Amino acid sequence: xxxxxxxxxxxxxxxxxxxxxxxxxxxxxxxxxxxxxxxxxxxxxxxxxxxxxxxxxxxxxxxxxxxxxxxxxxxxxxxxxxxxxxxx
Amino acid sequence: xxxxxxxxxxxxxxxxxxxxxxxxxxxxxxxxxxxxxxxxxxxxxxxxxxxxxxxxxxxxxxxxxxxxxxxxxxxxxxxxxxxxxxxxxxxxxxxxxxxxxxxxxxxxxxxxxxxxxxxxxxxxxxxxxxxxxxxxxxxxxxxxxxxxxxxxxxxxxxxxxxxxxxxxxxx
Amino acid sequence: xxxxxxxxxxxxxxxxxxxxxxxxxxxxxxxxxxxxxxxxxxxxxxxxxxxxxxxxxxxxxxxxxxxxxxxxxxxxxxxxxxxxxxxxxxxxxxxxxxxxxxxxxx
Numbered sequence: 001x002x003x004x005x006x007x008x009x010x011x012x013x014x015x016x017x018x019x020x021x022x023x024x025x026x027x028x029x030x031x032x033x034x035x036x037x038x039x040x041x042x043x044x045x046x047x048x049x050x051x052x053x054x055x056x057x058x059x060x061x062x063x064x065x066x067x068x069x070x071x072x073x074x075x076x077x078x079x080x081x082x083x084x085x086x087x088x
Numbered sequence: 089x090x091x092x093x094x095x096x097x098x099x100x101x102x103x104x105x106x107x108x109x110x111x112x113x114x115x116x117x118x119x120x121x122x123x124x125x126x127x128x129x130x131x132x133x134x135x136x137x138x139x140x141x142x143x144x145x146x147x148x149x150x151x152x153x154x155x156x157x158x159x160x161x162x163x164x165x166x167x168x169x170x171x172x173x174x175x176x177x178x179x180x181x182x183x184x185x186x187x188x189x190x191x192x193x194x195x196x197x198x199x200x201x202x203x204x205x206x207x208x209x210x211x212x213x214x215x216x217x218x219x220x221x222x223x224x225x226x227x228x229x230x231x232x233x234x235x236x237x238x239x240x241x242x243x244x245x246x247x248x249x250x251x252x253x254x255x256x257x258x259x
Numbered sequence: 260x261x262x263x264x265x266x267x268x269x270x271x272x273x274x275x276x277x278x279x280x281x282x283x284x285x286x287x288x289x290x291x292x293x294x295x296x297x298x299x300x301x302x303x304x305x306x307x308x309x310x311x312x313x314x315x316x317x318x319x320x321x322x323x324x325x326x327x328x329x330x331x332x333x334x335x336x337x338x339x340x341x342x343x344x345x346x347x348x349x350x351x352x353x354x355x356x357x358x359x360x361x362x363x364x365x
Contacts, residue, residue: 019279
C-alpha cells in the first residue's frame with residue numbers, strides 16, 4: 001500500500017508516542033511511575049494495533065486490539081488492587 | 089413488592105439489550121444464525137449478570153432519557169476536546185505552567201452509577217483527575233488550582249457543569 | 260474519504276504523542292496520570308474514527324473498541340491514582356509556591 005505524507009507523519013507520531021512511553025517505563029524513577037507508563041502505553045498500543053490492522057488490511061487484528069484492551073484494563077486494576085495492599 | 093419485581097425485570101431487559109447490541113457490534117452481521125447465537129448468548133448473560141447489576145438502579149426511566157443522555161454526551165465530548173488542547177498547551181510550553189494540588193469537592197448525586205459517571209467525567213475534563221470517592225465527597229487532583237481554593241469554589245468549578253446534566257436522568 | 264480519515268488519524272496520533280510527551284515531562288506521578296488518561300483516550304478515539312473512514316466496513320468493531328476504551332480508561336486511571344495515594348505518594352508542589360507559602364506564614 002502506498003502511504004501519503006499525512007499517513008507517514010501519523011505513523012511517525014504513533015511510533016514516537018510508544019518510544020516516549022517506553023522511556024518513562026524504563027526510567028521510572030519509582031515503581032508507580034512505571035505502572036502509570038504501562039497503563040498509558042497499553043492504550044497507545046491498542047490504537048497502534050488498530051492501525052496495524054488497517055496497514056495489513058486484515059480485520060483479524062481488530063480482535064487482537066479488543067482483547068489487548070480488555071487485558072490491559074484488567075491488568076491495571078489488578079495492579080492497583082495489589083498496590084493498595086489487598087484490602088477490600 | 090410489585091414495583092420491586094417490575095424493576096428487577098427491567099434490569100434483565102437492560103442487560104439483555106446491552107449484551108445483544110454489543111454482540112451485533114462484534115459480529116457486524118445480521119445473518120440469522122449469528123443473530124440466533126447472539127440472542128442465546130445475551131439471554132445467558134442477562135440471567136447470570138442481571139441480579140448483580142444493582143448499579144443500574146440509579147437510572148430514572150423516562151421517554152426523554154435518550155435525549156438527556158445525548159445532551160450529556162455532547163457536553164462531555166466538548167469538555168474532553170477542551171481538556172486535550174489544554175493539556176497540549178501545558179505540555180508544549182517550556183515553562184510547564186502547572187500548580188497541582190489535591191482538592192475536595194462535593195456531589196449531590198446519590199446513586200453509585202451517578203457518582204461513577206461523574207468521577208469519569210471529572211477525570212477526562214480539563215486539568216482534573218478523580219483520585220478517590222468517599223460518600224458524597226470526591227478527592228480531585230487539580231493541575232492548576234489557584235491558591236486558597238475551598239470546597240465550595242472547587243465544587244462550582246469542577247462538578248456543577250456535569251452534575252446538572254447527570255441529575256436529569258440519575259438519582 | 261481517504262483524506263478525512265487521514266486527518267482524524269493524524270489528529271489522534273498527535274494527541275497520543277502529546278500524551279506520551281506529558282508522561283515524560285510532568286514532574287510527578289499524578290500529573291503523569293492526568294496527561295496520560297486524557298490524551299490517550301481522545302487520541303485512541305481519533306485513531307479509531309480515522310480508521311473507520313479508511314475502512315468503512317469495520318465500523319461496528321471499531322465502535323465496540325472505542326466504547327470500551329471510553330468507559331474503562333478513566334476508571335483505570337482513577338483506580339491507579341487512588342491506589343498510588345493509598346500507597347502513600349503525595350502530590351508534587353511547585354518549589355516556588357512552597358517557599359512563598361512558608362514566607363507568608365513567617
